[in-house]
Amino acid sequence: MVVFACERCGAVLTTQVSRVALPDHADQTYSHELLPAFLEPGTYAVNPEPSGPPWRLWDEVGTEEVEARGIYAPVYSLSYGPAGKIGIAPGDVRGTVLIPERCDGYCYGVDGRDGPNLACAECGRAVATRIDDCSLWQVVWLAPHAVRPVSVDGPADRVIAWEALREQYPDLPPVEQRGWWSPQWEATVAVALAHLLSLSGGMRVVVPDGPVATVFRRALDALLPPGPPERHLTLAGPSLPAVATDIALVPRHPQTGETWPCNAKAVVPLAANAWLHMAFHDDRRLTPATAGMLEEVRRDDPPPLLPAMPFRPDLDVFLATLARLPATREPWLRQIYDHVKAHRYDFPYF
Known part of the structure; x- marks a missing residue:
């Protein structure tokens, strides 16, 4: 198991977490309601794809470069932000404070449109983006360049056979x-x-x-x-x-x-x-019973x-x-x- 710490000052920013596979609904938006947490408590997942700004429109990028990015059909735009953001359940975050000027959203909460909105409480560095607006799975995405994993003592992660x-x-x-x-x-x-x-x-x-x-x-x-x-x-x-x-x-x-x-x-x-x-x-489908049933x-x-x-x-x-x-x-x-x-x-x- 690991905890994630601030890359600048070393302050611990999460509880102990174990890695799991990235779920298929990582980038899903759904309906117009509050959704639950994206990940189970005590787990984290890594999204290998680039995310966030800067963005480039499909027409601005050549076919060779697009296919080198692993995209083989037209999409609206491509992210040229950092790859490898780390998702954790919001309840597993420690030692962070909100950055008020980056807490915009569409409806019920924040959606990360302004970039990282959580800072390390010790040194003030922006380290993560909390997302909890309607239509979005609630998650905290740790910025890969701002945090580092630290191994901790405890039971070894056991892979289910x-x-x-x-x-x-x-x-x-x-x-x-x-x-x-x-x-x-x-x-x-x-x-x-x-x-x-x-x-x-x-x-x-x-x-x-x-x-x-x-x-x-x-x-x-x-x-x-x-x-x-x-x-x-x-x-x-x-x-x-x-x-x-x-x-x-x-x-x-x-x-x-x-x-x-x-x-x-x-x-x-x-x-x-x-x-x-x-x-x-x-x-x-079961048929209603008209008499007593065995246990x-x-x-x-x-x-x-x-x-x-x-x-x-x-x-x-x-x-x-x-x-x-x-x-x-x-x-x-x-x-x-x-x-x-x-x-x-x-x-x-x-």
Whole structure:
């Protein structure tokens, strides 16, 4: 475990934290409401992408430079700010004070538009940006050039084994109160959908009935031509039977970010908490009992939350992911990217 300290004076700025993989909803904006913390207490994640000013418009940057940055389709602008910002839960921050003149926001809180808004309480150096406005996940982003990690005594970080993932890591229910789909599901499925399209080769992808079909089938059927030829997507991972398939939907480790290894021709990683729910949640509807029930009978009390509308992956997360996949240079996939981007409000599956 580590704490992060001010690079200038050495003052400790966080509690003890352990590194986890960067979640798929790192850059997501959602609805017009206050969202919870982006990360669990006691954890931190690193975003390898540049962030913040200065910005350059797409037309100002040459194709060669853009592709060197890992972007293969047009985006509005590119950040030339520092890479490697460090996200932590707001409650894990210590020894900082707000910079009042940098605390602007849109509605309910601050959104970081003015740059770092937290300073080291000891020396006054700007060290982090707190974000807690509506539509944004609440997080503190430590500036990579202003802090440094310091190892501390304590229990060693223990990586969950793949075989123990089901018992030791919680799954993520797809539906929230009032029948709304989880924004985290909308983001992680959008990322997986972009990777799945890039691996399809432009052929129809057949998905199994159940939760995989619920979140993938409508978009795949609309974006890809009807088969044959076709490819088959199968759920695979620890504690599931080994299968031979064209494309396997597998978990991404929540701590290391590694993809579960398998022998499929191609793999699409999915956030572990969503994958666990797809793989092991029993979503069969139960029939009311008219007599007494044995204790070992599976019960449905309270009843499960059901979605009020069809599932829609997050459009912005989908386009941002697709723009960073080299396969998007292929004409058929670039056509999908351009069409979805140009008609973003015309598609019922987004």
